[in-house]
Each structure stands twice: as C-alpha cells, then as structure tokens.
Amino acid sequence: MNNKNSMVTKLAFLSVSFMVTSAYAIQGSLPQLKAALGISQPQSEYLVTTPSFAVMIFVVLSPLLQQWFNISDKKIIMTGVTIVGIAGLVPMFISNYTIILISRLILGAGYGLYNSQAISLISVWYQGETRAQMLGWRAAAEQIGQACTLAVAGLLLNYAGWHASFLVYAFAFVVLFFFAMRVPDDSKAQDNSVAEDNLAEELTNEESQEITKISPVVYLLVLFAFLLVVDYVGMENRFPGLSVAINGEQYTGSSMFLSLMLIGATLGGICYGPINKLLGFGTVYLGLGLMALSNFLFGFAGHNFVLMVIGLLLIGFPLQLVSPLIFNLLPDLAPANRQPLVTSLCLIGFNFGSFFSPTIGQWTNNLLGQPLSGLGLAAPFPVYGVVLILIGIIIFFASRHAQKA
Template identity: 85%
Template sequence: MNNKHSIITKLAFLSVSLMVTSAYAIQGSLPQLKAALHISQTQSEYLVTTPSFAVMIFVVLSPLIQEWFHISDKKIIMTGVTIVGLAGIVPMFVDNYLTILISRLILGAGYGLYNSQAISMISVWYDGSERAQMLGWRAAAEQIGQACTLTIAGLFLSFAGWHGSFAVYFFAFLVLLFFAIRVPDDSKAQDDHVEEDNLAAELTESDSKEITKISPVVYLLVLFAFLLVVDYVGMENRFPGLAVAINGNHYTGSSMFLSLMLIGATLGGICYGAIQKRLGFGTVYLGLGLMALSNFLFGFAGHNFALMVIGLLLIGFPLQLVSPLIFNLLPDLAPANRQPLVTSLCLIGFNFGSFFSPSIAKWTNHLLGQPTSGMGLAAPFPVYGVALLVIALIIFFATRHNAKQAQ
C-alpha cells in the first residue's frame, strides 16, 4: 500500500480537486460558441452554469449511491472523474447545442458524484494538523485548477477553435490514472476510528464521547457555507459592473482583477494549515474579520477604484481560511461512515449560495432602496460585512457558553 504521508500520494489525493472547477474553463470560448451555434448570450452562458445544477443533485445522491452499491470513496471518485473526462470532450465532436448542453449536465453529475468524497476521503485518512493542511491544500488545488484549465482551454481555443477548447478535459484521464495508482483503497479506513483533534469541541460538548450520530452543528455549518459564498460570488459578479461605472463603458480590464482573486484564494488555501495549527479555532475569527474588512473596503470605496480593487483582491484569502475549517470540523461532528453525507450537505450549502447570490444581492438592494445598476451595485456589501461580524460574535459567545457548561 502506498504511504499516505508521502508527498506523491498527497498530490494524488489533491489531483482530483484540480478538475472540480473546470466547468469555467470554457468561458473564453463562449463568443465563438455563440456565433458558431447561432445561439443567444443567455443560452451560451447556460453552458457554464448548467453543471452546477447537476452538482447540487448528485452531491446528495452520491453518498446514497455509495450506500446502495457498497462503493468505496476511491471507486466513486474514479467513476466521477471518468464521467468528467468523457462528458467534457463530447463538444469536441458535435455542433448541436442541445447535445452540448446535455453533455455539460452530465459533466456536472461527474463533479457532484465525487466532490464530497474528495474531501471526506482526506478526513478519513488524515487527522490533526496534517488533515488541516491537506484540506487547505485541497481548497488551493481548486483555485489552481480553475486558473490552469482556463489558461489551457484559452490556448487550445487560439489554435484549434472553440471545439479545441474542450480538449482541456482530456486532463481528467491523466488525473484518473495518477489517482488510481497512488491513492490507497479506503474501504478499511472507513471502518477505523478517526482520531479527533477537538477543534469542534468549541462548538459541541461531544469531544469526550464516541461519535455515533450527526451533530446539529453540521446544519449551522451548512448555513454558514451558504452565506460565505453569497458574499464571495456576489462581489465577483458585481465588480465588472462597478468597474465600468467608475472607469467608463469602454473599460475591459475586469477579467484581470477577477483572475487575481484566484491568487489570493490560492494563498489562503496554502496558508490555512499553518494558520490553523497556530490559531486553532481562532482561525474562524481571523477569516471572518478579514472578509468583513474586504466588504467594507469594497462597499464604501465609492469612485475610488483602487480601494475597491483592494477589497476585491482581499476577499479570496479569508474565504479559503474559513471554508477548509468547515470541512475540518466535520470529522468531529459525525461518525466516519457518515462523512460523505455531511460533506455533501456543506457542499450543497456552498452551491446554493453561489446559485442564489444574485437574487440575495438584488433583494438587499431593494431593502436599502438602492438601484441594481451603476454605483448601487456596491450597496449590499457593507450589509454583508456587518452580518459577518455578527456571525463572529454569535460563534464567540456560543463557544464561551459551551466552555462554561463543560467545566
């Protein structure tokens, strides 16, 4: 059996996360797709967003499929990556919009089938600071994967047209081979006791007891995940409109700054393990504080474009401090054989947050009496900042209450 502590095996664990965000790889080819297939802008955008619908469905079905067919995490991850590779390359060979749309739906099913298992398998095999480090690296791998697949698909687009951009999904088969060879089978590990690192003891008193059922804290973490992504995706979506409102209708530099967001998010994922080792549960306060600061800079920047960009670039780093912490808490809040389920629930929270972010931002604008255009696009973010600080206070007083009861 391969040594789980070796750097090569760890890279194999992380490699599958490189493809999770590859649905966005074809964004650069949408104008060519639109022209070639004679479709509307909205129809072309559905080719990017459709996978997320399937992800939300299959992230729920995945642990049920595992239970029904007694499939290990490793095998279902390999199945999901195979589906991503096969469905991803279909548009290379067809010119029919409906066929391509269906292939993108199946692509999302592949993501949903293995996304939660890619996280829960790390929780099964690793513990303590090593688990925290691996979860942080996994979050960074998603950002790196999105940046790399976007770049590679763009290169293919430049010399092979829009059909060629879909060749980026051939990399799924390389990932599949690497993962299959290096990652040990997890069927035994799922029956073993997973050592607790007591991070979740600050939220629940179950640290001294054997974990036999799912803690209610899991459902609070799902809501927490939802709110975090509402904020992050909302800022990402509204920055281009604000950039044009400040710099004029001919401004086209938004994509560069949005790409730089990924660097901040990648750094957050890479640094998460070291920061969590030093601060422990205090990492959540650092993350929420920095996210709130980012929202205030972005929301109160007005026509100061540089200040707005600073707020934009800052938000990715703390997000990747808080989101791995959510997954790092789960092994102490549910038994090992329920890890795929609770991980799936948190992923649903993240996906729903992404999906509903535009609507929640719009509702916030209406509540504040601000237009959903021009500089009014920045209105929701000070509200989000205050909400993050309120959440931090609630967590602080809740953990103090639990600590007093435990004495």
Template identity: 80%
Template sequence: MNKKHSMITKLAFLSVSLMVTSAYAIQGSLPQLKAAMHITQTQSEYLVTTPSFAVMIFVVLSPLIQQWFHISDKKIIMAGVTIVGLAGIVPMFVNNYMVILLSRLVLGAGYGLYNSQAISVISVWYDGQERAQMLGWRAAAEQVGQAFTLTIAGLLLSYLGWRSSFAVYFLAFAVLVFFALRVPEESQSQDKHVDEDDLAEELTGDEGQVKKISPVVGLLVLFAFLLVVDYVGMENRFPGLAVAINGAHYTGASMFLSLMLIGATLGGITYGWIQDRLGFGTVYLGLGLMALANFLFGFAGDNYVMMVIGLLLIGFPLQLVSPLIFNLLPDLAPADRQPLVTSLCLIGFNFGSFFSPTIAAWTNQLTGKPMSGMGLAAPFPIYGVALLLIALVIFLATRRRAVK
C-alpha cells in the same frame, strides 16, 4: 512509512480536486458570452452556478451509487472526472443557450459524483494536525485548479473568442490519466479513531467518543451556504463591473480572477499553521477579513484599484473558514457517518453557489440599484455587515457556553 503518509498518495488524491472548481473557469468570458447570446446578466451568471445544483443532488446519490453497484472510490472518482471533461467541452460545438445550460448541469453531476469522496477520505484517513494540513492542501488544490483553468480560459478568450474558453475542460482528461496511474484500485484501511479536536469541543461542549450526528452540523451547512453566496457573487459580478469601468472591449477580468485565487491558495496552504496557533480564533480572522474585502469591493465605485484589492483579498479568508468547517466534522459525527455529513456541508456550499445570482438580484432590488453598470456592486456592503453579525453571534454563543 505507512502508505497513506506517502507524498505520492497525497498528491494523487489532491489532483482530482484541481477540477472541482473549474465551473468558474468561464467567468471572465461572461460579458462576451452575454452579448453574443443576447441573454440577461442573471442568465449568464447561471451558466457558472448551475453546476452547483447538480452537485447538490449527486453528492447525495454518489455514496448510494457506490453501494448499489459496488463501485470502488477510484472508479467513482474516475467516472466523475470523465463526465467533467465530456460535458465541459459541449458549449464549444453548440449555439443554443438551453443546451449549454443542460451541459453545465451534467458537468455538475460529474463534480458531485466524486467531490464528497475527495474530502471524506481525508477526514477518515488522517487525524490531528495532519488532517488539518491535508484539508488545507485540498482547499489549496481547488484554488490552484481554479486559478489555472481561469488563466487558460482567459487566454483562449483573448485570442480565440468566448466559445474557445470551454476548451479548458480538456484538462480533465490529463487529471484522469494521472489519477488512474497513481492511485491504487483498492481502498486502504481507514482510521476508525478520530482524535478529539479542541475546535469542535469549544463549539459544542461535547467530549468523548462521538456516537451520533451533532445538530451543529446543520449550522455549519447554513454557514457554508452564506459564505459561498458572497464569494461566488463577487466572482460573478467582477467581470461586469470591470467592463463598466474600463469599457466594453476590456478582457482583463480573467487575469484578476486568477490572481484572486493566489490569496485563496495561500489561505488553504497556511490554514493548518494558523489553526494550530489561533484555534477557534481562526473563524474570527477569516470572517473579519472577508467583511473587509466586501467593503472595499462594494464601496469602490469607479476606483478600479480599490475594487481589485477587495477581490484579491476575499479568497484568503474564505480558505481559512471553509477547511475549518470540514475539520470540525470528524468530531461532530461517527466515522461511518462522515460521508453523509461531508455531503451535507457540500450541499450547503453548492446551494449557496447555485442561488448566489438570485440572492444578489434580490439584494439589488432591496437597495434599488440597477442590475447593470456600477449597480452590480450593491450587494457586497450588505454581505460584509452580515459576516460581522455572524462573527458576533458565534462569539456570544461560545462565550455563553464557556460561562456555563
């Protein structure tokens, strides 16, 4: 069996994706952190999303750093995971908001050092259905990691207070050891041929060997940005809404944020199977379900059950759409440009994550709703309508190309 098809190799590379979304592990503690540090709602949300700003920078710098210093994929990934562990635990020992914010920025630099490698290596090593499956598994690994870190951070919050929730980043060192022991130092020969994907062909109409980067990549970057603005916004706003409905001492938000990720994990695991059957229709299913989740969440009012249903639903369709974006990339750029286009899409995702609090605040201003209490749900019906409009635009664009 070719080494790249070994399950041990696959699990070893997927393991580093477990920590990529751990920036969100502290979401459940935001109300307590906000009260303890006397900061605003937006300031507390930026403790979650600030790492994404550094990710945007370092997903671009990472390939350059590798080239300048001749660092192998394994070493750059190990360096990134180490930084995640060290920067992640800093808030356990300091009381200054700006110092904590800076540590979160460094945390994002760690993610950015290895995030694009974890994706582009899959895109180049694998093709066809195996590539789709691995990208889905990678997305599922992110959600499993986020669910696990959220759960651990939530338990620490309940018993030891908000500061102890940052101890969850000690898990990065366990991942580092496993990765170091299981992944070989040298990179294996990568496939230079990428099979033509019907999804990209339907979207672009191009056929044959890919010679240059398609302008469709830019649209995918924008698409990624909008998806994450919505998803991260719901994650950030839910703890505040949960406290508004259930009282100031409610600490159960982390549990539901973890449960939300079960749906996201199922989306990643089943992506390859669904895409094989629905083809490009996968994007319509994903956008439709995301819109429904937004409407349930946004119109729930003080109906906590309805709000939780919307929260639990949104993860599944996101993980149908986000792997689709990366699955299209091998057919929209040459193999030697895959790290670049992967980095661009990661910038879109992380740009959306970083600015999600600001866009949500703008939406509150637009609707005239307060940035507190039940007003925190105001952006999501608007996001739901936007998702349906995106689906309509994609449908009309692909149908028009089909007619031509």
C-alpha cells in the same frame, strides 16, 4: 499499495480537487457570452452556478449509486472526473443557451459524483495535524485549479473567442490519468476511529468521548457554508461586468484578476494548518473579519478600479481559512461511519449558496433599489460585509455561552 504518506500519493489524492472548481473557469467570458447569446445578467451568471445545482443532487446520490453498483471510491471518482471532461467540452461546439445550460448541469453531476469522497477520504486516511494540513492543501488545490483554468480560459478567450475558452476542461483527462496511476483501489483506510482536534468543543462543550450521533452544530455549519459562498461566488461573477462598466465594452482582462485572486485563496489554504494550530477556533474570527473588509472595499469602490481589485484579491485568503475549518470540525461532530453524510451536507450548503448566489444578489439589488447593470452590480457587497460581522458576533457569544454552560 502506494504509501499514503508519500508526497506523490498525497498529490494524487489532491489532484481530483484541481477540477472541482473549474465551473468558474468561464467567469471571464461572461460579458462575451451574454452578448453572443443575447441573455440577461442573471442568465449569464447561471452558466457558472448551475453546475452547483447538480452537485447538490449528486453528492447525495453518489454514495447510493456506489452502494447499488458496488463501485469503489476510486472508480466513482474516476467516473465523475470523466464526466467533467466530456460535459465541459460540449459548449465548444454549441451556441444554444439551453443546450449549454444542460451541459453545465451534467458537468455538475460529474463534480457531485466524486466531491464528497475526495474530502471524506482525507478525514479517514489522515488524522490530527496531518488531516488539517491535507484539508488545507485540498482547499489550495481547488484554488490552484480554478486559477489555472481561469487563466487558460482567459487566454483562449482573447485569442480564439468564447467557444475556445471551454477547451480548458480537457485538463480533466490529465487529472484522471494521474489519479488512476497513483491512487490505490482501496477506500477502506478507516479504522472507525478518528483523532479529535478538540476544536468542536468550543461549540459543543462536550468531554472527549465516543461520538455516537450527529451534532446539531453540523446544520449550523451547513448554513454558514451557504452564506460564505453566496458572497464569494457573487463577487467573482459580478467582477467582469463591473470591470467592463469601469473600463469600457472592449475590456477582456477580468480573467487575469480572477486568477490573481485565487493566488490569495491558495495561500489561505496552504496557511490554514499553521494558522489553525496557532489560533485554534479563533481562525474563524480572522477569516470573517478579512472577508467583511474585502466586501466593503469592493462594494464602496465606485469608479476606483484599483480599490475594487484590492477587495477582489483579498476575499480568497480568508475564505480558505474558514472553509477547511468547517470540514476539520466534522470528525468531532459525527461518528466515523456518518462522515460521508455530514461532509455531503456541508458540500450541499456550499453548492446551494453557489447556485443561488445570482438570485440572492438580484434580490439584494431590488431591495436596495439598485440596477442589475453598471456600478449597481456592486450594491450587495456592503450588505454581505455587515452580515459576516453579525455572524462573527453570534458565533463569539454562542461559544462563550457554551463554555459557561
């Protein structure tokens, strides 16, 4: 069996996360897809977020399917990555919105089959600072994958049209080969004991002891994950439309800036381990503060494209400080044999937020009386920024109350 601590084996484990966020690779193509297919702004955004709906279903079904068919973690992950590659390529040959939407649902099913296993395996193979580091690297791998697939899809869009941008999903087969070659077919690395990081104690105020049941804090983390992704995905989806509104109908440079945004997100994932070691639970306040600032810059930019881009580039870094923290808290909030379940619940929160981001954005526009076109697309983000600040205040006082109890 390959040494789990070797860098190549670690990269093999992380490689499957490279494709997890590739549903967003076509964001730069949304204005062209909207025009070519004759669809509305929310319909075009759902081409990006619909895979998240299938993910929510299949992160629940995946452990059941694995048990029913007696499939190892490695094989279920390989099956999911294969589905991603096949379903992702279908829109290259189709111009029908309904069929493309169905293919995106199947794409999401592929992500859902293996997403929770890719995360929970880290929690059971690695402990302590190594686990925090690997979870940060996993978040970075997602952002590197999204940046690479966005950049490649953008190049394909510029040179060969929106159909060709879906060729980017061929990367799945490269990932599949590397994972198959390097990762051992053995998921039973856990010894039913997981080292505690004591981060959750700030929320639960419990003494170190054997964990026997799922803490209610898990469900708050699910809601937290939902709200974070509503904001993040909404900004990604609306940036191309705002770019066209500011720079003109022929503008196709959105993919480049979306890729640059993910460099910040990658740095956030890489820096999570050291920052978490320095600040502990204070990492969440840093992340929420920077995300709120990003929303205010983006939402109040108006015709100032540079200011809008600064807001966009900033948001990825703090998100990747907060999202690994959520997963890093889970081993202290549930017993080891329930880790796949609580990981799946948090993934459902993230994906539920992603899927409903267009609808929540539309509701916010309607509430504010702003149009779903032009600069009106930026209207929800100052509201999101205020919500993030309120969440930070609530967490602060809740943790202080728990410490005094």
